[in-house]
Amino acid sequence: MYWSKYFIPTLKEAPAGTEAISHQLLLRAGLVHMLTAGVYTYLPLGYRVLKNVERVIRQEMNAAGAAELFMPCLHPLELWKQTGRDEVLKDVMIRFKDGRGREMCLGPTHEEVVTDLVKNFVQSYRQLPVILYQIQTKFRDEMRARFGIVRACEFIMKDAYSFDRDAAGLQKNYARMETAYRNIFKRLDLDVVVVAADSGAMGGKVSHEFMVPAEIGEDAVAVCGSCAFRGGASVLETAGGVCPQCGQKNLAKSPALELGHIFQLGVKYSAAQQALFLDEKGERQPIIMGCYGIGVSRVVAAIIEKHHDEKGIIWPKAAAPFDVEILTLPGPDDAEGVEPAARELYRALTEWGMDVLVDDRPDSPGRKFNDADLIGIPLRVTIGRKNMAQGQIEIKVRGTGAMVLVPQQEAGGRIKEMIAKL
Amino acid sequence: MYWSKYFIPTLKEAPAGTEAISHQLLLRAGLVHMLTAGVYTYLPLGYRVLKNVERVIRQEMNAAGAAELFMPCLHPLELWKQTGRDEVLKDVMIRFKDGRGREMCLGPTHEEVVTDLVKNFVQSYRQLPVILYQIQTKFRDEMRARFGIVRACEFIMKDAYSFDRDAAGLQKNYARMETAYRNIFKRLDLDVVVVAADSGAMGGKVSHEFMVPAEIGEDAVAVCGSCAFRGGASVLETAGGVCPQCGQKNLAKSPALELGHIFQLGVKYSAAQQALFLDEKGERQPIIMGCYGIGVSRVVAAIIEKHHDEKGIIWPKAAAPFDVEILTLPGPDDAEGVEPAARELYRALTEWGMDVLVDDRPDSPGRKFNDADLIGIPLRVTIGRKNMAQGQIEIKVRGTGAMVLVPQQEAGGRIKEMIAKL
Numbered sequence: 001m002y003w004s005k006y007f008i009p010t011l012k013e014a015p016a017g018t019e020a021i022s023h024q025l026l027l028r029a030g031l032v033h034m035l036t037a038g039v040y041t042y043l044p045l046g047y048r049v050l051k052n053v054e055r056v057i058r059q060e061m062n063a064a065g066a067a068e069l070f071m072p073c074l075h076p077l078e079l080w081k082q083t084g085r086d087e088v089l090k091d092v093m094i095r096f097k098d099g100r101g102r103e104m105c106l107g108p109t110h111e112e113v114v115t116d117l118v119k120n121f122v123q124s125y126r127q128l129p130v131i132l133y134q135i136q137t138k139f140r141d142e143m144r145a146r147f148g149i150v151r152a153c154e155f156i157m158k159d160a161y162s163f164d165r166d167a168a169g170l171q172k173n174y175a176r177m178e179t180a181y182r183n184i185f186k187r188l189d190l191d192v193v194v195v196a197a198d199s200g201a202m203g204g205k206v207s208h209e210f211m212v213p214a215e216i217g218e219d220a221v222a223v224c225g226s227c228a229f230r231g232g233a234s235v236l237e238t239a240g241g242v243c244p245q246c247g248q249k250n251l252a253k254s255p256a257l258e259l260g261h262i263f264q265l266g267v268k269y270s271a272a273q274q275a276l277f278l279d280e281k282g283e284r285q286p287i288i289m290g291c292y293g294i295g296v297s298r299v300v301a302a303i304i305e306k307h308h309d310e311k312g313i314i315w316p317k318a319a320a321p322f323d324v325e326i327l328t329l330p331g332p333d334d335a336e337g338v339e340p341a342a343r344e345l346y347r348a349l350t351e352w353g354m355d356v357l358v359d360d361r362p363d364s365p366g367r368k369f370n371d372a373d374l375i376g377i378p379l380r381v382t383i384g385r386k387n388m389a390q391g392q393i394e395i396k397v398r399g400t401g402a403m404v405l406v407p408q409q410e411a412g413g414r415i416k417e418m419i420a421k422l
Numbered sequence: 423m424y425w426s427k428y429f430i431p432t433l434k435e436a437p438a439g440t441e442a443i444s445h446q447l448l449l450r451a452g453l454v455h456m457l458t459a460g461v462y463t464y465l466p467l468g469y470r471v472l473k474n475v476e477r478v479i480r481q482e483m484n485a486a487g488a489a490e491l492f493m494p495c496l497h498p499l500e501l502w503k504q505t506g507r508d509e510v511l512k513d514v515m516i517r518f519k520d521g522r523g524r525e526m527c528l529g530p531t532h533e534e535v536v537t538d539l540v541k542n543f544v545q546s547y548r549q550l551p552v553i554l555y556q557i558q559t560k561f562r563d564e565m566r567a568r569f570g571i572v573r574a575c576e577f578i579m580k581d582a583y584s585f586d587r588d589a590a591g592l593q594k595n596y597a598r599m600e601t602a603y604r605n606i607f608k609r610l611d612l613d614v615v616v617v618a619a620d621s622g623a624m625g626g627k628v629s630h631e632f633m634v635p636a637e638i639g640e641d642a643v644a645v646c647g648s649c650a651f652r653g654g655a656s657v658l659e660t661a662g663g664v665c666p667q668c669g670q671k672n673l674a675k676s677p678a679l680e681l682g683h684i685f686q687l688g689v690k691y692s693a694a695q696q697a698l699f700l701d702e703k704g705e706r707q708p709i710i711m712g713c714y715g716i717g718v719s720r721v722v723a724a725i726i727e728k729h730h731d732e733k734g735i736i737w738p739k740a741a742a743p744f745d746v747e748i749l750t751l752p753g754p755d756d757a758e759g760v761e762p763a764a765r766e767l768y769r770a771l772t773e774w775g776m777d778v779l780v781d782d783r784p785d786s787p788g789r790k791f792n793d794a795d796l797i798g799i800p801l802r803v804t805i806g807r808k809n810m811a812q813g814q815i816e817i818k819v820r821g822t823g824a825m826v827l828v829p830q831q832e833a834g835g836r837i838k839e840m841i842a843k844l
Contacts, residue, residue: 007489007552009543033539035494036524041539042492044554050492067429070464070472072457073495073559074576096518098575099563102458106528117455117463121431130429132466137495137559141521153520154496 001322003359007044009033010371020216022304023148025313029375031300038145038153045375046300048321048355050156053299054135056187056318057158064180066131066160071113073137077103079112083272088201092140106139111202111269111291114161118287119275125165128277128287131173133160135296147216149297150257160292163270165279170288174206174264177292181210181260184294189316190302192259193221195232202261202291203268210260210294214305217255225250257302258295265289313376314399317422322357324349324415325377327368329384336388341408345381345393348412354419373398378422379415397422423744425781429466431455432793442638444726445570447735451797453722460567460575467797468722470743470777472578475721476557478609478740479580486602488553488582493535495559499525501534505694510623514562528561533624533691533713536583540709541697547587550699550709553595555582557718569638571719572679582714585692587701592710596628596686599714603632603682606716611738612724614681615643617654624683624713625690632682632716636727639677647672679724680717687711735798736821739844744779746771746837747799751787751806758810763830767803767815770834776841795820800844801837819844 007030014024026032031046042050058068077095080086086093086105094106107113114132122130135158142153149155162173178194185192190212197209211221213230220233224243233253235242243251269275270286279285300319307314315321326345330338342358349356357377359368365384372380382394393411395418396403406414429452436446448454453468464472480490499517502508508515508527516528529535536554544552557580564575571577584595600616607614612634619631633643635652642655646665655675657664665673691697692708701707722741729736737743748767752760764780771778779799781790787806794802804816815833817840818825828836 005487007491007543007554033542035535035538036496036498037522039494039496039498041494041535044489044491047490047492065427067466068469069429069466070469072461072463072576074458074461074561076458076461091521094518094520096516098516099513099565100459113457113463116457120455121429132429139496143521154494 001355001357003357003361006357008375009043010374018148020147020150020301020305021308022150022216022301025304025308025374026148026301029313032149034148038142038151040149040152040154045321049300049303049315049319050297052319052321053188053296053303054158057135057184057294057296060180060184060187061133061158061160064131064176066133068134069132070134070136071107071110071117073106073139075105075107075113077105079116079273080105083112083269085112085201092142094139094141107136108138108140109157109202109293110134110136110159111161111265111289112273115269115273115275115289118161118163119270119273122163122275122277122287124278125280128163128165129169129173130163131160132163133158133292148301150216150301152297155298156296158294158296162290162292164288164290165277165285167288170264170266170290174262174290177262177290178208181262181292181294185210185212185259187318188299188303189318190259190299190306193230193232193256195221196234197232197261199263202263202265204263204265204290206264208262209258210262211256211258212302212306213254214257214302215255216305217257219256219258220253221256222251223254225252257298257305259299259302260292260294262292263290265291308376311370312374315376315378317378317419320378321355321375322377323354323419324356324379324381325372325375326356326358326381326383327372328358328360329365329368329382331385334385336385338383338385338388341388341393342383345383345411349415352412352416354415379418381411381415423777423779425779425783428779430797431465432796440570442569442572442723442727443730444572444638444723447726447730447796448570448723451735454571456570460564460573462571462574462576467743471722471725471737471741472719474741474743475610475718475725476580479557479606479716479718482602482606482609483555483580483582486553486598488555490556491554492556493529493532493539493558495528495561497527497529497535499527501538501695502527505534505691507534507623514564516561516563529558530560530562531579531624531715532556532558532581533583533687533711534695537691537695537697537711540583540585541692541695544585544697544699544709546700547702550585550587551591551595552585553582554585555580555714570723572638572723574719577720578718580716580718584712584714586710586712587699587707589710592686592688592712596684596712599684599712600630603684603714603716607632607634607681609740610721610725611740612681612721612728615652615654615678617643618656619654619683621685624685624687626685626687626712628686630684631680632684633678633680634724634728635676636679636724637677638727639679641678641680642675643678644673645676647674679720679727681721681724682714682716684714685712687713730798733792734796737798737800739800739841742800743777743797744799745776745841746778746801746803747794747797748778748780748803748805749790749794750780750782751790751804753807756807758807760805760807760810763810763815764805767805767833771837774834774838776837801840803833803837
């Protein structure tokens with residue numbers, strides 16, 4: 001992709017009123033744009049990151065045996081009345097009457113819809129287990145929209161739902177989802193703490209949250225100042241809950257951002273909505289359910305919170321919008337052949353399957369270097385007139401700052417090696 | 423993918439009240455499920471088709487130089503008041519007041535939002551042209567929801583927007599988009615008629631529709647009974663408008679389904695919303711716009727309307743949810759090794775990059791063959807006990823009915839060849 005033909009509107013300054021560093025960098029790096037409070041457009045670069053995060057989630061969900069579907073945003077309120085959650089979630093639900101007079105709402109979550117779906121198709125224990133998931137937009141009438149895409153009125157979630165015939169099946173799927181979640185966050189370089197949690201409006205007795213310690217978090221975890229131990233904030237309040245290695249004195253409370261939440265729902269929805277199956281004995285039983293959410297857009301913000309420096313974002317490889325940025329600095333007549341060298345390298349790297357952005361804008365070196373640091377592509381390859389006169393190209397690793405000069409002919413191979421090592 | 427671990431709820435009968443063949447097959451093949459009138463869930467198989475159609479559209483949009491972004495569903499009504507379309511589209515817009523008292527609507531289209539976005543970032547002719555597109559859910563308060571996903575309240579559109587500094591630029595981008603559209607429909611085996619059209623609520627003077635002749639269409643085109651000529655319905659009404667080869671007598675009116683519509687908008691939105699740029703002379707001008715829509719979910723229905731027989735769907739390769747279906751028919755103890763042969767073939771084909779579905783259900787051969795015809799995967803590979811006793815595997819082309827028996831060792835290679843020829 002050539003920057004001059006793309007749409008990356010970087011900003012020199014963060015707009016006023018942006019508190020969180022991730023929010024500032026999302027705006028400054030041209031990743032998102034606010035339409036109105038709590039409502040954001042994903043600009044091309046931000047959309048690429050979002051799709052990368054989604055890809056990691058999909059791969060792990062598919063590997064865990066979940067089947068992807070796509071449920072609607074528009075829900076008949078009638079369905080929510082079956083579980084009483086039209087009242088429980090009243091304050092955050094966006095509701096309206098349509099032209100036919102139907103009471104509708106915009107889905108803040110999809111337990112009722114997926115339960116109704118499975119009820120229509122599953123009658124026998126032979127059809128269980130089933131795990132379904134989707135990546136879909138959710139809506140909340142959020143009065144406290146904050147920190148950009150961290151707490152928004154319209155946001156993207158991955159929500160999965162398991163359906164089992166017994167508690168043992170639920171335990172197995174719950175454990176499988178926990179493993180998938182650990183894999184997802186690991187691949188995205190997010191060091192999460194898994195904490196037993198309150199099930200709140202979802203229901204069920206057992207649930208776990210996946211939290212990442214972060215200044216902007218509205219939850220909390222316990223972190224040890226001396227070793228790698230981290231745990232739920234409740235560790236600080238219980239007598240036996242000390243850090244195994246270092247004792248309680250080094251434990252401190254840290255704000256944390258909730259990125260995922262998994263629930264053993266049991267029969268709350270299936271019993272209320274009459275989603276029943278015939279068991280081995282021919283008896284009708286409510287299906288045993290679990291649900292498993294990840295805030296996809298919030299994950300993007302969390303990655304930035306954890307991976308940046310004073311100059312900008314430092315994308316982990318799995319989320320990076322491009323693998324390589326080629327930055328060109330030609331002279332007035334390009335006697336050194338900077339632009340042709342960039343085109344040739346772009347072609348070679350693209351053929352090898354890399355995603356490459358070429359900053360071919362006729363801007364000052366300062367602006368181009370600053371923007372490269374800001375948008376944070378893992379490798380920056382600078383093709384400048386002076387180095388090119390010596391047949392040399394510069395490669396810099398955004399994360400470490402390590403820089404090498406390599407002969408033009410060897411650049412492609414070196415970049416491939418360096419990407420593989422990131 | 424193994425059917426027994428997936429979620430493909432096929433139906434023997436089409437539910438009552440479904441008129442269109444595509445609607446019947448979408449439901450019977452387990453592609454979609456109705457939540458409420460005009461609102462559908464895409465089940466796993468249907469979602470795969472949707473993603474395939476989206477992939478074709480993305481590839482052609484990217485090749486045409488358009489940058490993908492993702493705009494919100496929630497719009498402040500304020501923005502729509504700037505163009506007066508809050509009134510023009512009043513009957514189909516879903517509106518509500520949120521908890522803060524903001525007047526909001528669910529986007530039935532995105533001209534106002536994208537114009538506001540570009541206005542924020544584009545100030546100079548040097549930043550033009552820009553082409554942006556998204557694939558996003560749209561909402562209409564549709565009183566006449568019909569034919570399943572053909573006319574729905576919630577549906578998926580690809581909408582692109584071009585921004586130019588002059589009329590010549592618009593003409594160029596318009597032509598480029600028309601070419602991209604022709605490529606998209608060709609790759610999806612949809613033989614479209616491009617017809618000059620009325621611009622309606624969108625605005626501008628020039629627009630073209632991409633129509634596919636189909637019984638369920640609510641528009642019309644002229645088709646010649648003797649040759650390949652097809653044109654707009656207006657051809658039938660104008661004196662000179664005869665079929666060049668065969669004269670007017672063979673021209674007949676056919677119902678047609680609108681799949682795409684492209685518009686030369688001009689300055690309707692940019693003037694109303696003050697999206698201005700400084701031209702070469704330093705004068706402020708409204709940006710010249712075009713917009714380009716494809717009804718993505720409607721395309722899925724159109725493919726089924728055009729590609730089916732009495733037994734079910736016949737997917738074109740580009741849209742097919744899987745490339746190959748392996749259907750197993752083992753004996754009670756599987757002495758012939760049907761299941762291991764299926765697993766081995768699945769592994770080999772998957773390694774070669776094919777998408778493979780294995781119907782491993784313990785169901786009757788009749789049910790499995792019927793479902794294979796119904797869901798319409800291009801190649802059906804039957805591994806049955808009788809053929810396996812002779813070391814043979816059967817390959818059948820869904821589209822032509824052509825069937826071959828091949829030795830087990832050669833099956834993988836033959837399937838690869840046959841897929842390449844589809």
